Amino acid sequence: MFPNSANSQDETRDSRHCERGEAIQRDWLGSGLPRCARDDAPFPFRFPRWLRFRGAGKDSAPIDAIAAAITCNLRGLGLHARAKKYRDGFCEIVASTSPKMITLPHNAEASGLALLLAQKYDPPTLVFEEINSLKPGLGRAMIAAAVSGLGARPGLFQRIRVNDLSRRLHDGRRWWEHVAGAYPAFEWVVTHDEDFQTHKPPAAETDEFARKRAKLQQLAGEFGYDPAKVTLSPQKRVCDYLGQSFTAEGEAFCDGRIEIYYDPAMSDARMGCCLAHEIQHARYFVVREAYIAEAEGGPLHRRFAKFTSELLAARRGVSDYSNEHWDAWRGAASPALFSMELEEGGSEPINETIAEVAKALYNWGPEVRIDPVWKELREAVDEECERLAGGG
Numbered sequence: 001m002f003p004n005s006a007n008s009q010d011e012t013r014d015s016r017h018c019e020r021g022e023a024i025q026r027d028w029l030g031s032g033l034p035r036c037a038r039d040d041a042p043f044p045f046r047f048p049r050w051l052r053f054r055g056a057g058k059d060s061a062p063i064d065a066i067a068a069a070i071t072c073n074l075r076g077l078g079l080h081a082r083a084k085k086y087r088d089g090f091c092e093i094v095a096s097t098s099p100k101m102i103t104l105p106h107n108a109e110a111s112g113l114a115l116l117l118a119q120k121y122d123p124p125t126l127v128f129e130e131i132n133s134l135k136p137g138l139g140r141a142m143i144a145a146a147v148s149g150l151g152a153r154p155g156l157f158q159r160i161r162v163n164d165l166s167r168r169l170h171d172g173r174r175w176w177e178h179v180a181g182a183y184p185a186f187e188w189v190v191t192h193d194e195d196f197q198t199h200k201p202p203a204a205e206t207d208e209f210a211r212k213r214a215k216l217q218q219l220a221g222e223f224g225y226d227p228a229k230v231t232l233s234p235q236k237r238v239c240d241y242l243g244q245s246f247t248a249e250g251e252a253f254c255d256g257r258i259e260i261y262y263d264p265a266m267s268d269a270r271m272g273c274c275l276a277h278e279i280q281h282a283r284y285f286v287v288r289e290a291y292i293a294e295a296e297g298g299p300l301h302r303r304f305a306k307f308t309s310e311l312l313a314a315r316r317g318v319s320d321y322s323n324e325h326w327d328a329w330r331g332a333a334s335p336a337l338f339s340m341e342l343e344e345g346g347s348e349p350i351n352e353t354i355a356e357v358a359k360a361l362y363n364w365g366p367e368v369r370i371d372p373v374w375k376e377l378r379e380a381v382d383e384e385c386e387r388l389a390g391g392g
């Protein structure tokens with residue numbers, strides 16, 4: 001991944017480079033959900049600390065108890081669900097069938113729900129922000145999960161608000177009007193404002209998104225990478241990695257797919273850096289797979305034998321970001337080339353350092369001063385990747 005490092009408040013620091021990580025390694029191993037590098041909780045189910053320790057208790061803040069109940073109910077529907085508390089009595093809850101936490105209306109990939117508990121509103125109000133359902137009945141089930149969660153502290157949230165642009169059903173009334181009718185005990189405030197901000201067009205429909213997508217395709221071609229495998233995603237991807245929460249800028253998957261996460265503030269230059277980094281991961285995966293499948297002493301083993309753990313560990317990284325991976329390494333011995341670094345040491349010093357070499361070469365040009373060992377290793381990976389792709 002090419003991270004926009006961010007802390008738990010989601011601030012972004014754009015000079016650092018996040019990580020790819022869990023999803024890829026886990027796909028690679030064929031095991032289930034991606035996991036955090038430093039947390040035993042599978043990534044999508046990571047429970048916010050404030051809920052984990054206080055949410056379920058009888059003496060917890062009422063909004064915490066309600067958020068915990070709603071989140072629990074949504075997980076009961078098989079959804080990934082996450083609650084995030086803000087200052088002053090606001091809590092946002094997001095749930096989705098996708099670990100990417102997609103909730104956008106009209107999205108074809110995943111169902112989801114986003115809501116806000118606004119205790120500071122007068123009266124305290126549950127605001128439904130976004131809902132998308134690809135499965136008959138799931139929309140209503142998600143609403144039921146949320147509304148019944150309010151029962152954790154009965155009477156606190158009596159008002160429910162929604163800006164209703166939902167489709168009209170057979171009787172001419174909109175979907176939300178039917179839903180509201182099913183919960184007459186609550187005071188429903190239903191507006192129909194076409195310009196309401198939560199219904200602004202998805203990023204994927206804007207001109208800037210289309211321009212960035214075209215630019216990304218062009219860059220992929222320039223890197224000699226199949227543009228069909230590179231997509232610009234309108235989703236925001238948050239992952240926990242190296243003990244921090246990151247807003248990822250990009251991700252490389254073991255099957256060669258690369259996703260860059262759209263950010264209107266991302267310059268074309270930064271997008272190019274991000275793509276260079278992710279493509280290098282993808283090439284590394286190709287060679288790693290062949291290397292692991294090969295017998296001891298095979299041509300790949302012979303070619304890469306000189307890049308020993310001791311040699312690479314002595315060199316460490318080529319950037320702040322790659323050095324963070326060296327610092328975070330917790331394996332019993334130094335990381336080995338083409339090993340499952342994340343599994344063994346909780347970070348990926350070698351994989352990331354090579355990706356950072358690619359990024360530096362793109363960013364600064366071929367004259368950039370880079371440790372010659374890493375530069376040679378990166379070239380060897382690319383050559384072998386090309387050979388393997390050509391079947392030669």
Ligand SMILES: [Zn+2]
Pocket residue numbers: 001002018019020277281352355
């Ligand atoms: Zn990376």
